[in-house]
Structures are given as structure tokens and as C-alpha cells.
Amino acid sequence: MEVNRLKQDELINELFIRGAPYGATVAENRTKLREAINKPVREDIHLPPDDELRTCSLKLADLQEDISKFDRQNACNEHERIHTRLLHVKGRLNRVSALNSEQKSFWLTLVQQHKQLCSALDVLVAPTTTSEAHIQTSTRTEPQEVLSLLDMSEEALDEMLSIIPTQTESRNIPVDNLITLQENERPTPVAASSPSRNAFRSTVGRPDQQAVNSPQRRKISGNVAADMAANMLPLINIKSGIEDRRRRHLFITSD
Structure with a gap:
């Protein structure tokens, strides 16, 4: 008591x-x-x-x-x-x-x-x-184990590799699909209190079809495509290395 x-x-x-x-x-x-x-x-x-x-x-x-x-x-x-x-x-x-x-x-x-x-x-x-x-159980954040690419499951690895282009595919990136904005075409930021904030959010990053097809918006230098291909090169090399390791593993286990 x-x-x-x-x-x-x-x-x-x-x-x-x-x-x-x-x-x-x-x-x-x-x-x-x-x-x-x-x-x-x-x-x-x-x-x-x-x-x-x-x-x-x-x-x-x-x-x-x-x-x-x-x-x-x-x-x-x-x-x-x-x-x-x-x-x-x-x-x-x-x-x-x-x-x-x-x-x-x-x-x-x-x-x-x-x-x-x-x-x-x-x-x-x-x-x-x-x-x-x-x-407490649902909000507790469990520590996530960091795995290397070789530790990933077959399904997860296949899904990740499917989005990485091969060396041949990286050379054939369609330049016409890339869009650059001219300096005078970039949207002007709107203050948070502005009533048109939602309208601004809905249009940024989603140009209309006519604007996308205009000749001025389709200009892009060859250097941009080259830079993008160079940035993808490490991922392409990783993909090639993993696939090569897989082939060797299958060859050894088949013996």
C-alpha cells in the first residue's frame, strides 16, 4: 500500500x-x-x-x-x-x-x-x-549492416546491375533527350508566403512538351555527354568485374 x-x-x-x-x-x-x-x-x-x-x-x-x-x-x-x-x-x-x-x-x-x-x-x-x-518497437531504428556488393543476394544484385548501362550503351546516350535551361529561362524562386508557391512547385522540373521540343532548349555541348559517360565509367567497371567474378565462380563450381 x-x-x-x-x-x-x-x-x-x-x-x-x-x-x-x-x-x-x-x-x-x-x-x-x-x-x-x-x-x-x-x-x-x-x-x-x-x-x-x-x-x-x-x-x-x-x-x-x-x-x-x-x-x-x-x-x-x-x-x-x-x-x-x-x-x-x-x-x-x-x-x-x-x-x-x-x-x-x-x-x-x-x-x-x-x-x-x-x-x-x-x-x-x-x-x-x-x-x-x-x-517503442515500431519507432526503434535498428542498426543496418553495411554489405559489400559481393555479399548481396542474387536478386538484389541483378536489380541493381540492370539500371547500370554497359560500355556500349553508355556511348549511345541520345543527346536529344538531354535538356539544358538557358540562364534567362531558369525559374525565379518564390517567397514562402507567396500564394503562387504551389503553382511554382508544380511547374519546376516539368516543362511543357512544346518547350521541350523547342530548338533553343535542345542545345547541349558534346562535353556534357562525355562528362556523363565518364561519371558512369566506375559503375560500368564494377558491373563488368562482378559479372566476370560470377562467370569464374560458375566455371569453378561446374568442375
Whole structure:
């Protein structure tokens, strides 16, 4: 039982049934109850049944409201507070004695209400814990292992190599497919607050067909094509080397 979660009247009751003195402040009674918490409850102390049943009924109604307003952002503290007070009410219900038929019926109603509140509290806490665990699992970034090209699977390697042109293909890059923008044709950046920002985004990098086919836009020097071929050369060499290694591997294993 978390002593700090109990209210003043609950602290006094817990001290009284143990035969321990109680003080005038909450802080004082918390200290006293921590010292007396392990003392057994005195069996010769009996409180009036009507008073105890009425008190337990009010406390269960209070706890029912707390559960209905359960703060999931502070789930741990909320659970401890409500759970501790439910334990206190359970103890008081268990100690009620000498009941007549009417009191017995009321007592059974309160016991059932107490069980329902305990179940409602469990339902509130369990999904929160599961959700947090799922979020932590789904958002955790696993370290990725860096593999060399020789460690890649056959399917992944074939997919990567399929987009790299061969030496013959690199020499036949159609120059007419390349477009350069003249200095005066480059779009002017638009401020973020401009209402035409979306229109600017939708047109950048997507010239209309007439503009693409205009003679002015199709000018490109031979040096650009040569530079592109030179940039592709390392990838082409890698592809050739891997394919050569594959052929040698197949030749060795076939023997």
C-alpha cells in the first residue's frame, strides 16, 4: 500500500485499526502509518456498520469518477493512486461485521461495485502499456549492416546491375533527350508566403512538351555527354568485374 496516495481520513482509519495514535496533519499521519503499516489489524476494534458502508459507498463513487477521468499521460501515478485507495476500501468492506439482512444486501452491492472498478482500472492500464510497447518497437531504428556488393543476394544484385548501362550503351546516350535551361529561362524562386508557391512547385522540373521540343532548349555541348559517360565509367567497371567474378565462380563450381 502506497501511504502517500491515501487521504487524511483514510490515513486516520488505517492508524486507528492498528491501535496507533494519529496526528493532526497529513504529513504527520503518513509518517506514523509508515511506522505502523506492518502492525496487525486489531480484531477487537469494530466500527459501526452503517457508517462504514456509507463511507465505502462514497469512496467508491469518488473512485469511479477518477477512473472515468483517468489521465493516460500520467498512467503510472494514476494507477498507483486509484489502486491504493481501492485496497483501502476493500479492507474496510472486509472488516464490516454484524450485518442485518438489509445491510448485507448493501454490502454485497458495494463488493460487486468494487470488483467492477478494479476490472475497469485493469482495462485502462493494459492497453496503454501495450500501445507504448508497440510504439517503442515500431519507432526503434535498428542498426543496418553495411554489405559489400559481393555479399548481396542474387536478386538484389541483378536489380541493381540492370539500371547500370554497359560500355556500349553508355556511348549511345541520345543527346536529344538531354535538356539544358538557358540562364534567362531558369525559374525565379518564390517567397514562402507567396500564394503562387504551389503553382511554382508544380511547374519546376516539368516543362511543357512544346518547350521541350523547342530548338533553343535542345542545345547541349558534346562535353556534357562525355562528362556523363565518364561519371558512369566506375559503375560500368564494377558491373563488368562482378559479372566476370560470377562467370569464374560458375566455371569453378561446374568442375
